[in-house]
């Protein structure tokens with residue numbers, strides 16, 4: 047590890063900021079991490095966002111690079127597929143990927159991890175290096191670039207100097223707001239018309255899971271859905287995604303009695319599992335989902351955005367954090383290419399390259415996540431869609447070098463999101479042709495179907 051005199055400020059001690067700070071310390075930088083929140087170890091605050099998250103291959107790669115993969119594995123649990131709950135209470139299981147292989151040799155699965163525990167682990171790992179200091183209760187108000195660095199303004203908290211600044215301050219980034227005042231910086235923010243409310247499904251009297259713990263449970267109901275992701279402690283974090291307004295919306299759920307009636311109507315098998323549903327409804331907040339796009343993701347050679355500050359997306363592919371972690375992997379790789387051993391070198395070119403490489407991928411994963419919302423809430427309950435998935439699974443199994451299902455590309459590989467979107471579009475068009483056959487339900491298991499799909503793929507190659 048090389049010594050350097052550069053002092054780097056990371057604004058935002060969330061998931062991405064704490065991982066990026068850890069990576070920087072491992073390269074020998076002195077890092078100051080600032081966050082507007084109080085210390086969550088004493089305040090018990092996890093940032094007001096989802097309680098648990100799904101970690102997948104892109105996230106694991108970054109954690110491995112940062113040297114904390116094994117520690118994180120210890121606090122996470124595998125989730126092997128989707129378990130769909132139909133209105134009549136029947137259950138269908140759809141595995142996420144292959145039963146063998148995967149990063150930990152336990153098949154291709156995603157991993158559920160508590161946001162607070164992961165955040166704390168990363169922050170403490172960064173602090174333990176002795177080269178990172180976390181400054182809580184520091185809300186960035188503004189910054190300015192000087193000849194010799196960046197001056198960060200924390201209002202009543204005073205000013206601090208740094209050589210570089212990374213904005214990892216989330217969807218409503220103050221760093222991005224400041225960049226918007228500069229020249230030729232594009233930014234847009236849009237709210238989804240759906241909001242969400244989280245509820246906790248507690249373990250049963252013996253401390254066991256009330257639902258099978260190997261799956262992400264989905265109650266798909268067309269334009270809204272309920273989801274439940276297991277936690278290692280035997281509980282599930284459940285999330286109702288529904289429109290804010292209109293039919294079956296949050297607007298219609300005027301109080302906890304209406305909430306109970308809504309659940310009894312749409313999720314009858316869920317209601318007996320949560321006797322305190324009404325109390326939770328009253329005490330848990332209703333949250334909105336913002337989507338952010340911007341360009342470029344850097345300002346000359348001193349300031350850059352990483353994570354949600356650059357690309358806030360909707361959560362339906364379970365990729366927001368994973369994408370932010372992949373930003374860190376890419377930045378880390380570019381540092382090897384553009385910087386000298388002492389940390390000096392071509393920062394401007396490096397950050398421009400980072401922005402160029404990642405912007406298209408940030409846009410692509412937003413598009414993919416929006417599409418997955420429709421798939422999860424609408425199509426996962428459709429028998430023809432399930433048949434299509436089964437056929438696609440067979441094609442992929444027999445021709446793994448030619449056909450990787452889109453979900454697997456996004457979740458279990460490092461193929462650029464933009465490339466995955468392109469390949470996914472091609473495969474989707476082919477599957478539509480295959481599913482359009484009038485005899486598809488009779489011939490779905492025949493070798494002819496696989497051959498047809500591969501022939502169509504090769505035709506377009």
Ligand SMILES: Cc1cc2nc3c(=O)[nH]c(=O)nc-3n(C[C@H](O)[C@H](O)[C@H](O)COP(=O)(O)OP(=O)(O)OC[C@H]3O[C@@H](n4cnc5c(N)ncnc54)[C@H](O)[C@@H]3O)c2cc1C
Nearest residue numbers: 058060061062082096100186215216353354364366367368
């Ligand atoms: C319901 C839901 C479910 C999700 N599920 C998944 C999932 O399963 N898998 C997945 O990969 N992703 C998921 N995500 C997305 C994931 O939560 C985000 O992508 C991730 O938290 C981004 O991390 P971040 O560090 O960039 O931003 P954040 O986690 O938002 O952290 C930003 C930090 O910056 C601090 N900050 C903000 N402004 C300032 C300021 N002015 N000064 C100083 N500090 C500031 C904040 O206090 C915070 O600590 C989900 C999101 C939601 C909403």
